[in-house]
Amino acid sequence: MEQQFPMIQVVDENGNLVNEEFKKHLTPSFVQSFYEKLILARTFDRKAISLQRQGRLGTYAPFEGQEAAQVGSAVALDNDDWLFPTYRDHAASITFGHSIPRVLLYWKGRVEGCVAPEGKRIFPPAVPIATQLLHATGAALAEKRKGTRNAAIVYFGDGATSEGDFHEGLNFASVFKAPVVFFNQNNQFAISVPIHKQMNSKTIAQKSVAYDIPGYRIDGNDIFAVYFYTKRALERARNQEGPTLIEAVTWRYGAHTTADDPKKYRDQEESIQRKTKTDPVLRLERYMKNHGLWDEEKASKCQDEASEMIEAAVAEMEAFPEPNPGDLFDHVFETPTWTIQDQKEEYMHHLRGEGR
Template sequence: MNCQFPIIQIMDGDGNLVLKEFRDQISGDFVKKAYKQLLLVRNFDRKAISLQRQGRLGTYAPFEGQEAAQVGSALALSKDDWMFPTYRDHAASITFGHSLPKALLYWNGRLEGCIAPEGKHIFPPAVPIATQLPHATGAALAEKKRGTKNAAIAYFGDGATSEGDFHEGINIASVFKAPVVFFNQNNQFAISVPIQKQMNSETIAQKSVAYNITGYRIDGNDIFAVYFYTKKALEQARNGGGPTLIEAVTWRYGAHTTADDPKKYRNQEDNNLKRASSDPVLRLERYMKNTGLWDERLQQQDLEEIHNKIEHAVKEMEAFPPADVNDLFDHVFETAPWNIQEQKNEYFNHLRGETV
């Protein structure tokens, strides 16, 4: 265990509170809301994988096992805050208000899937690793300059800490005290590379020391720890205290994407151990049973409602008008240069059966 940055836990794997100072802040309504959201995103994730295997969705990045990290942090945001997700953070963006059909459209390669609902500050998912961190810092500094209390949150994995954008984003945020939270989901693998092979630091949280900013290392499968420490970081940001680096230690059960085979580099027996000891959904379920909040009938109602909601989203996604192939050519430059125009002409000549 790292002495400077031990893992902070509010609720243990058996659903018992181990940090009592937050007891009075955990309402029954919040617990039920959080649990229902965990069920929604877990079932969404499983449905998306099924759709991909059926050829109804493109390559997909699953997140099962990381739900508490994403849902808990997104629930801590205020409605006018900014969210900068990666390609794996659709549980966070859905929790923050992104629509299910558009989340599915994104995984079908549709431009429309990147467009957030009106009034929501959700950036398109960042596929290049760590590029969203400087963007989040910039948005946060813009809000600071405008004199608002709005903050930004940037999500990234452990692999992103090996990128220069990680250091540049945090350094600028530190110097100018940008109201931004850097939220790391340490699932302990950057695709096939375990964290021990990509950095010599004992933790990610300790990297906050180099930039003289607040750092927390939390149990990323404990939705209470995620929610309260993200909220604490956001409050500090809003009140001029500058950025925070949060390392949420978690685990992803599935592959890096549906194009990946994790059995080649990861012991799959670890999944069974993680599910039994620290699954984020089961942990909150155990807490509800321990505190008298559990209602089997209500859970079944929630699951039925979630099933219908997801199926409706799939139908809406599949009923969407076909993509306009002109989008491939018309939105690269303001005025298409000759080579782009030539490619476009060749494509449409091919469709008409003409030879070039």
């Protein structure tokens, strides 16, 4: 099956173009825009970890190493499409137009962090594993029934393929030709469990065969491969040809979350080696240098602008008013049940130091 689903690349680890099909699209402005988005994503991730260590955010799920998979796929979306992220897909959400201060508020435990900007169809991050695949399939099917050309993309990790929701989502989408792209980021660990202990399949892409839908296995650190093949899958969806499964093979350098210690289950030397060989930002820089697109001054300015944007977002996030404790209860049902209302009243009495 690995031969049936070979690893697809447009640019290799050394920054060499290995697929001429897309060469005409790689204009200087196109390449530069991708670089800027990657730098913004990495700057955000590192800042969020720093904020968590300072006690200014709660537990956080880092994504460094997976930027190309998230940014490249999100750029491929149209404005009216749907995006269903996991708890690790903040780079995809930000690239698609989510508010950076509100993404930070999510990690501060604020309900405002679940609210996308007006007009952006971005679901709150899914913490339960694989549940968002069913939501994405449903939203895509609704768009189909309304007669639009809008599509949905749903992100999930390799561990999600062990859940029943994964299979139910793909089966339902296949049967009804829902315009949805199932985008797997195979970072090769489900928390502490390596992929060879999760499944006997050689690839995740081959699982598409069971549902008679296209499957691509792409180099998830090659932002151009990610973009062009996600774009291809989205066009198929828009043409009412049904879903596609994409396996983007990548790697997370750090912990599963800031509450995790990866040294207990993974040789961190491999992460160090990958940073010098297959890193998505480094690969794009190598491509730019190989093709006369690299500008040291422009790159430095790009980093400065990203840092300024993130610092401004942090300031905006921390300027938000104090949270309303009632938020814990007010968004469970549209109309609170008597049990929820009773719990809320009891909790409010407790906060005020009053008896009941």
